[in-house]
Amino acid sequence: MGDVRPPLLWLSGPSGVGKSTIGWEVFALLSRNGVKTAFVDADQISLCHPMPEGMTHRLRARNLAAMWRNFQQEGGRCLVLAGFVHTPEEVREYTTLLPGLRFTVCRLRVESAELKERFLARGWRPELVEHAVAEARALDHSDYADLCVPTGGLTVPEAARLVRERAGGWPGDLPAATLGDAAGRRSRPPADDAPFPVLWVCGATAVGKSTAGYELFTQIYRSGVRAAYVDVKQISALGPGADHRALKARNLAAVWSGHRAMGARCLVVSGEADDTVRGYADRLPGAEITVCRLHAGPETLAERVAQRGRGGGPAIPGDELRGLDADALSRAAGRAAREAEALDRPKVGHLRIDTDGRSVQEVAADVLARSGGWPHLT
Incomplete structure (x- = not known):
């Protein structure tokens, strides 16, 4: 056998x-x-x-x-x-x-x-x-x-x-799928309830969530604070037909548990605009979440969409914009502009940071200044 x-x-x-x-x-x-x-x-x-x-x-x-x-x-x-x-x-x-x-x-x-x-x-x-x-x-x-x-x-x-x-025709013969039961779906990694700060960076498509989030993470750990960073889109690749929102929440909790065991004192997260506190807070006992929404105007978003289409920016596996033709990129830029406008109406997040005409270092410095010197560790 x-x-x-x-x-x-x-x-x-x-x-x-x-x-x-x-x-x-x-x-x-x-x-x-x-x-x-x-x-x-x-x-x-x-x-x-x-x-x-x-x-x-x-x-x-x-x-x-x-x-x-x-x-x-x-x-x-x-x-x-x-x-x-x-x-x-x-x-x-x-x-x-x-x-x-x-x-x-x-x-x-x-x-x-x-x-x-x-x-x-x-x-x-x-x-x-x-x-x-x-x-x-x-x-x-x-x-x-x-x-x-x-x-x-x-x-x-x-x-x-x-x-x-x-690799022998990988994956070869596969065992039957075994779906977890309801108890398994509610399970979460062991964690203490001691408070810890989370900075959640969100915004419209191509606004620069991952780039800014990683820069914030870099500035914080270079100051001597042991910090962790997670892009939730990069921890939920399962297809087809998965419940990706629930999977993001469970995997974020799993990864943070590992980081915290390594002594991480704070967490920077990059996520979509609708991936805010709901659905995550109960998976992260003790999390004190500050939601930072990045904003950019239509012209800036169009420039960033085009740049990603050409292969610019961080090399992220599965980037849906990379390699698209000019018409598809134009449509993506229009959708991104509408996302940004829609997010402005309900005023999503604790902080709204404009990114037009600014370097990622300037954006990160503004986030830290306006958050009162996050991560507020004692």
């Missing part, structure tokens, strides 16, 4: 090799074919800094295990994970906490020249490109992976198809 555990496909490799992009393609293809698949970018579940040395994989493994329980309760049958790993000992951090999953660890590889090209095309931290090349060379001597797949010169769909083929 074969192994009937749900399968996990772990795409690893150096920075810029395409782990998240190819992983999302596998996830999207299976979801379109009706397979209830979960996707997790490991970077997104370990944003807790300053991090104790040597604890990154322990935090990621803990948070992934807690999230997988929630994915299963929504009927998830397999999991695609994108994230770096270097040694068999690091892999065991995950397999120990997730014995109910069948792991296939795949290392993606391209030659140095193409890796440099891919890395620089992201437009993020170009000064780290040589580090990525050195990391790739070191990984060529590693033995943690079950297989190595060269993806040089391939399109994203071609690379995803090759990975699945080399």
